[in-house]
Amino acid sequence: MKKVKQTNYQKIAEEIINFLQSEFRKRNTTKAIIGVSGGVDSAVTAFLCKKAELDLYTTILPYRKRGLKEAKEVIKRLSLPKDRIIHIDITPFVDIQIKELQKVVKLNRISIGNIFPRQRMIIQYAIASCLNGLVVGTQHLSEYYLGYFTLYGDQACDICPIAGLWKTQIYQLAKCLGVPELVINRKATGDLWPRLTDEKDLGFKYKDADKILYLFLSRQCPKKEIISKYGFSSKLVDKVLERVRITNYKREDLPRCYFR
Numbered sequence: 001m002k003k004v005k006q007t008n009y010q011k012i013a014e015e016i017i018n019f020l021q022s023e024f025r026k027r028n029t030t031k032a033i034i035g036v037s038g039g040v041d042s043a044v045t046a047f048l049c050k051k052a053e054l055d056l057y058t059t060i061l062p063y064r065k066r067g068l069k070e071a072k073e074v075i076k077r078l079s080l081p082k083d084r085i086i087h088i089d090i091t092p093f094v095d096i097q098i099k100e101l102q103k104v105v106k107l108n109r110i111s112i113g114n115i116f117p118r119q120r121m122i123i124q125y126a127i128a129s130c131l132n133g134l135v136v137g138t139q140h141l142s143e144y145y146l147g148y149f150t151l152y153g154d155q156a157c158d159i160c161p162i163a164g165l166w167k168t169q170i171y172q173l174a175k176c177l178g179v180p181e182l183v184i185n186r187k188a189t190g191d192l193w194p195r196l197t198d199e200k201d202l203g204f205k206y207k208d209a210d211k212i213l214y215l216f217l218s219r220q221c222p223k224k225e226i227i228s229k230y231g232f233s234s235k236l237v238d239k240v241l242e243r244v245r246i247t248n249y250k251r252e253d254l255p256r257c258y259f260r
Helices: 008-026 040-051 068-078 091-102 109-131 141-146 167-177 198-202 206-218 223-230 234-246
Strands: 031-035 055-060 085-087
Touching: 008 040, 008 167, 031 040, 031 109, 040 055, 040 068, 040 167, 055 068, 055 109, 091 109, 141 167, 141 206, 141 234, 167 206, 198 206, 206 223, 206 234, 223 234
Parallel strands: 031 055, 055 085
Antiparallel strands: none
């Protein structure tokens, strides 16, 4: 992937801010509801919403305080009024759901992990409905192509301003926007399980995946060329592209339906 010069990230930020302002005008609201997790993606999205001068409502929805320290640092930097900060501990909600479900079905690690983001989205949409606002998503291009999201969970939103950026670009944009170093330096994680990072879960680094995905999907480079010309191992390229293949179902616009 070609490196974007640091000075260009200011232009990218301005384009996204204009996009946000335009979309909110179209939908006749200024209220933006965003979950601040303590990760760089939600921090960047919140900073962009603030710079777009939207009426920003942030939700902090931790499970067992994971990411809480970083989330509070983001909120502090945003300088929001207290009534724009909604802090709800989702631990009791999630734990009771797991407990009750375990009585009727044996949950595996994935099905348990999917409960967290879906619970958060229930809360965010309830708030958005009461305020006549829009839920702002934090998904980026890397997560999209790798299928690294939960359907009807962290994937659900009304508008997603950073959807066209790769994960490695998010970090650069974060520096441009003045996101706290504590957040930028934190390893990417969904905070589902202790010490489990995105890259550990995926089995490869975002910087490698981003370049492979860019070459294969955007530049349409053959797999052999990615391996021979750009120095990636065949094993790594296969692993990244296989992840794309097996998650294609997540990128379908509508569920499979039968019509007569």
